[in-house]
Amino acid sequence: MSLRIIKEIHKLPRGQLYIIYVEKNGKIIKYRYVYNGYNWNKDEWIRLDHKPEEPSHLHIRRRTQIIQYELETLSKIFNELHKISDQAVMVIKHA
Amino acid sequence: MREVLNLSSMSISEILQKIKMFERKYGKTLSEFLKDFDENEANVEELVDVFIWEELEKELKRRLLSPKLILSPKDAELIRLLSPLRLEILSILTKHKNLTPSDIAKKLNRPLGSIVSALSLLEKIGLIKSRNIDGRKYYYTHLEEIVIKLK
Numbered sequence A: 001m002s003l004r005i006i007k008e009i010h011k012l013p014r015g016q017l018y019i020i021y022v023e024k025n026g027k028i029i030k031y032r033y034v035y036n037g038y039n040w041n042k043d044e045w046i047r048l049d050h051k052p053e054e055p056s057h058l059h060i061r062r063r064t065q066i067i068q069y070e071l072e073t074l075s076k077i078f079n080e081l082h083k084i085s086d087q088a089v090m091v092i093k094h095a
Numbered sequence B: 001m002r003e004v005l006n007l008s009s010m011s012i013s014e015i016l017q018k019i020k021m022f023e024r025k026y027g028k029t030l031s032e033f034l035k036d037f038d039e040n041e042a043n044v045e046e047l048v049d050v051f052i053w054e055e056l057e058k059e060l061k062r063r064l065l066s067p068k069l070i071l072s073p074k075d076a077e078l079i080r081l082l083s084p085l086r087l088e089i090l091s092i093l094t095k096h097k098n099l100t101p102s103d104i105a106k107k108l109n110r111p112l113g114s115i116v117s118a119l120s121l122l123e124k125i126g127l128i129k130s131r132n133i134d135g136r137k138y139y140y141t142h143l144e145e146i147v148i149k150l151k
Helices: A071-094 B012-026 B030-036 B044-065 B073-080 B084-095 B101-108 B112-124
Strands: A003-011 A015-024 A027-037 A045-050 A057-061 B002-006 B068-071 B129-133 B136-140 B145-148
Touching: A003 B044, A015 B044, A027 B044, A045 B044, A057 A071, B012 B030, B012 B044, B012 B073, B030 B044, B044 B068, B068 B073, B084 B101, B084 B112, B101 B112, B101 B136, B112 B129
Parallel strands: B068 B145
Antiparallel strands: A003 A015, A003 B002, A015 A027, A027 A045, A045 A057, B129 B136
16 A cells, blocks of 8 residues: 655745645545745635545635625625636546 | 655654654644644644644554554664563553553562553553543553564
């Protein structure tokens, strides 16, 4: 049996992406992607997690002032997230 | 940057060493760390570390709970801890489940004090476990065999 933990750090144009995953017999069984913008605090991030038997989940943690979004803005954000999360989960599924 | 930890080819000592590195960094064991840890409040470094730390602990537990413990020359430090008395205690615990320190002392005809300290060390390195029943501490092990591989 082969069991590995792999950690990758990628520098992206606006921030750093940490990829950590567990690979069992060449198959990824668990992963965590954490993105941190260069101008964000260390406790602000976007994180995509996956564990076996659990739905993959995307968390966004950004410090904000009181949220006063308009419905239109919120709808844009959630539409975009919907698209992006579909793509992200698909990429992992076929990795 | 890419780092690979090949868990399947790491010795128990190497896994323990990595775990100790995290324990030193955070000044606590994983279970203590997780008590105060909230994934939604954590910083990036903690999110990365805890993911790796949990996998290392899981692999260590898997190996120590297996009936067959495989040690390699890299585990010399652990092998050194297996003194004749500690091996005798392990052997007794494979035959009789749930023994108190005084049961073991009687069976081995040894002073209770040395049995207690041997049990505490064996428990600390994870080769035996204990449970409290009616205020008395009982020891047990999942081990049946210890294999020392020379290459």
